[in-house]
Amino acid sequence: MRERLIDLLIAAAVTAATTFPAIWYPPFHPGAVVLGLFASVPLIWRRRAPVLVALVTGVATTWLSLIQMLPDMPYGQLVATYTWAELASPAWRIASIVATTAGVVFSLVMPQEKPPSFGYVGLMFVTAYALGAGVRARRDRIAFLEERTLRLVEEQAAAAGNERARIARDMHDVLAHSVGLMVVQAEGGASVVRADAGRAEAAFDAIAETGREALVQLRHTLGVLREQAPEPAGVDAIPSLVERARRTGLDVSLDRVSLPTVDPVVGATAFRVVQEALTNVVKHAGARRVSVTLSLSDRLDVCVRDDGRGGDAVFGHGLRGMLERVQAVGGTLRTGPRGDGPGFEVVASLPVGGR
Template sequence: MSDRPEPSWLRAVRRPQVVDVALAGLVLLGVSLQFLLPERENDDALTLLGFLFGAATAVPLVWRRRHPYLSGCAVGFATTAMTLHHSPPPDVVYGGFVVLYTVAAIGRRWPRRLMLLVWLTGAVLSMSLKENAEPFEYAFHLTSLLGAYGLGRLARIQRAYTAAVEERARRLAYESEMEAARAVARERARIARDMHDILAHAVSLMVVQAEAGPVVVRSDPARAEAAFDAIAGAGRDAMSQLRRLLGVLREEREGEPDGPERSPQPSIAGIARLVEQVRAAGLKVELLRTGEPAGLPADVEVAAYRVVQEALTNTVKHAGATRAAVQLDWGERELRVTVRDDGRSRREARVRGAGQGLIGIRERAAACGGTAATGPGPDGGFWVIVTLPVESAQRVG
């Protein structure tokens, strides 16, 4: 398909005003031909008055779009005058065809029906009183008028259908844009949650170890060395996860069909290593499992890991706890993830300090079709309980 712009002369020719003027000229030519080229010797020849009557059936068509009924009445009066003036009257009422097509295409229901009835009645009276027409001539003339009206109705239906299709296309385009915007917003929220979880967890562990390191550097060099190793490990782990997260955002470059190298997304299998990291920071954490493990969707795997990561980060930062437990309870239809600690800090301060993290936990659970509950435990401390759906059809032995 050519992308060249349409010539200016072609755009001018397609203008409605130009089309209507050309149509009026064609109607005048058609009306005049019968009298310029008579079939029988006794037929009327074209006279000046006859030409003016013919012109009166054509000129009003120039305004047929803006004033369809007024143009129709003017053409009807001129056609009646021409019928009374000529003997025999015109064989074909070209102006009537155009008028009926126009009112059927753009007119209101009852006015256009009334105009059709008037033209049909006028045609019958003209053929009966002036022409003494044969029966087949009645059928021809009446069918021609009804055909012009029917074509106008078809044009109206086609125009309405086209408008409906265009409106539907615009609505679909708008909905597509809105869905794309919602997808971008969801992805931005997911990335923000991931970055918060990664950085908050790593920085919390590094801060705890950095504070403990100088205290024991002289009295317990081995413990100090372990603290510094934990800081380095937490930093490397955070850098690895951030590199993977940012790699998702990076567009694939030309010549690099596989894109940047990325390690797998964190999964439920990584929770054990996560517990070891927190345990190295000085918090006694145990990992408990009950039930039969089952297959999980990828997003649920990531959500379970991030929930435990955020809950343990909050425990390290805000709880003042000495012990914590991570429990994975596998059921037939759901996985329940529970993180509890024995912290004794004020609930208000803890919720205030970990508010964004708790919101992220709830959002992650909801995004996977699960639920989340947080609050003080029955024996003190703080509990995070998240329920996530399990693909029971993928049970593993």
């Protein structure tokens, strides 16, 4: 509504300025008045059809010039030039430049205007075009910044969602592993508390150590929420996982090579894969023996195999979270029954340097 009112006011002002000479100075020229109306009134629709309005006003302006009834400035055609420079598409702008240039030259040559008029009129049209192009560039810049802001907001929301998912996976890994081991150790300690006090004491000591380790890892995980740098466990902490699993009665073997420094996120991922795999073995598999193997070629390969009843079992959210964590660093994960006998295996292949 506001733009419509502005266009009406511009058209009214241009109409008055264009028709004034034909009305005010005798003799009265009705033809010049009609041409003046055609050179100004179409500006009401300049935003809807900028090129068509420029064509109509341009023809009328040229005609006024030929009959020597053009006012000091071609007001309507200047406004039309500003408008198509701002709103027209690139192809229509090129066509309008050619047509406007031809019309201006024709309007100056045919009445045999003096050379200074060429520079004066040309400067007016160049200025009108430059103003329109400047407004168009500013509008495009604003649209670009708005789109960029929207994209940044979406990226921040996605990053926040990924971070929440990562924290949820860490919490699941820590709690499921530690609480699972504590339950198994507590059940074992309670069953031998009278028959073998030494084994019961060792089981309860293991429960306390597992609980302390869980608290440390929870503090590291929740440190992200306090804007503290987390200290994720890495490859070097895998032997402690194996040792805690042994205390539950499992026969756990660890075969690893001397690993170079790997990306901290990859190291944390390898740690979580082994942690989740051992937790599933302790809680679900009913296995006696477990082997944990770390090997290195161009990638870090992590393999956890048991001899339990894993089969085709799917252990809740743990394997899905493990897959998400491995894929996040650009790795691959394979889980399923062992091909060389009974049991279940988890095999992860991770890039040494991270994604």
